[in-house]
Amino acid sequence: MQFLSSTIGRLAAAILRRDLLRVRDAGCALSDGKLDTRVYLSANSPLHSFGDAFNSMAGRLAVLMASHKELTSAVSHELRHPLMRLRFRHSLVMEAVTPDEREHNLERMSEDLDLLDRLADELLTYAQLERAEPEVRLEKLQVAPWLAAIERQGREMVGARGDDLALEFRVCAIELRAEPRYLARAVGNLLSNAIRFASHKIRVTVESDPSGSRIHVDDDGPGVPTGAREQVFEPFWRGDASRDRKAAGFGIGLALVRRIARWHGGDATVGESALGGARFTISW
Template sequence: MIGSNRLLARLGTYKPAPWRGRYSLSRLFFNFYLLVMGSFVAIAVFADFVISAAIKGVTDDYTSRFMRGTIVLIEDELFRKPRSEWPKTIEALDRKFAYKLEIVDRWTLQLPPREAEKLDGGELAIGAQGDVVYHRLKQTPQILVVGPISPERNPEYQRGLPLDLRISLLTWSLIGVCLAIVVWFWVYPVWRDLEAMRQTARALGEGLFEARAPGMRSSAFGPLAETLNGMAERIQLLIATQKELSSAISHELRTPIARMRFALEMLSETDEASERERLRKAMEDDLGELDGLIDASLTYARFEREQPELQLSSVDIAVWLAEQIEAVRLLSRELDLRLDTSALPPGQRVEVDCRSLPYAVANLLRNAIKYARSRIDVSAEINDGSISVHVDDDGIGIPRDERERVFLAFTRLDRSRDRTTGGHGLGLAIARLVLEHHGGTATAGESPSGGARLTLTWPLSQNVTES
């Protein structure tokens, strides 16, 4: 109760902090798009590097075989003329090719060791970029250099960017556009779900516990929304229960406190020993009533707040019921308290939680003791895999339209008997909570003896190992 008041006070003064870093749709889209596109480009570049390194040898070999015929023809043309005319000859040939031709000395070249070895061995050597071919002119120290392609002489290069570069740019542009469309259709439902979750969380933070997250389009947010809604329902139920409990307890406290205050005033005004003893006894009764109210309220709040894990044991139901009756027999005074298990098979075993279920049975017996005139009958029977325990009294009974309401907390049908019968209207409410934890229920009806019949029903077996 105190915790509930503190929670309500905090909710009443709560002011949500401004939402920092709120993602708009465009920001979420661009961030995700850049992440995906950057990752894709990095992977593509790395893959291109690996593939290029792997096929470089194959490419160089193809270039060597492709250029060998042209280089042999150029070499034959040069050796038909004196070496003094080679510069003019190579200049004339250079104007006929789309790639550059020149003759240089061997010592001016800086080639990788492998290519230098091939060049010195009479083979064609390929430049580091793969666009220049080197050939030693027979046994001379001079080297024929073929390449790279000259854009000024090649019509394909005079129209702007190289063809392969233009194809690459067009390909990457199409990939970027297609990826942007895919990312948009993926991000929009996610953003919508995030926005809905944000609005729901903000409403819950402001204390509006009736707020619920709508259905999520993204399967990733579906469980989160269900969890959030379940949490909100649970908090709403807890707060409503605590409000109801606080209001009911406050009302219940007024009567014994008022009686105690009146008794104290009377005690100070009387000198008669018998009257003082009567007033003292009345105050003791009121203190006992307050203590019982607090204990019953705490028990009800515990069962209402949480569902403790059942620790089930298989018991002989006839023996177990006899033990429960003996535990309260002293309270029955002159009442005739009987147990009838003749409808049960001999040795019938039932799974029960020996911590909580005795509390439910004891509450039904105490209720019958309060209102019975002379007799209380306890019986049990098996119906469709369930055990039913009936507690019948010969009291005034419960009106038909009130038989469900008696299981609500702080409900008493005859308030004029509060002082004589005691109780706070929590016993039957606790009994129903206990039975709900067992997968059963508690109901009220008419007793064969004319009073009230209270019944506990729960499954015989709950598929657990006997503890």
């Protein structure tokens, strides 16, 4: 019996040592940049749960590194064009013969500086939300006063566009359970997107029933092609020329919309609108 116990003990120690070496080797590989490294341990291993935690960490690290590379590439792309224009306009200002030429080029430089300022603001916002998922506490939200502030901002944006764009709000719910600040940011982003692409009309609908809550933002613009309806929610993705021709954003707003929707336990989607353009929906 003592021999059997000793044999079982040595076997258990050997298995433990083997699994520890596997985890150690995987950690070394991960530190060397091999982000696809994973540890596969037997379900009976005393380190099985540790291996699962390691794999979860490695997967998250791979996602973060991919996001970092994407962010770096996108930022360099977004910065290149306004900086090139600023350099070009600066040379024109230095060579300007008349005050009117100088004033014209200074105005264009100011526009590019505003563009860079908006880009920096969106990047900071995205970075803050990317760092960690906040603790989202859903609370009872009275729809009318909450939506009134968003409507005021929307009508200001419509006024700045300077045409006859119609903005309609349909409220089919008295209360929602949501985080007011984040949800307002998401709806504001959808509204800004719709104002950018709509031809004549935008409709915002808020509804809630026992199955959940939904906010729809419809427009009569060019819509989103079926093949791009997931891509539009990817950071820094911007569509083809047909929808992008009037775009002044950086492809961050819709990514934030989906992130906020998922913090609420829901999602953001896009489909066809009865108005003829796109229908963006936040559901939770």
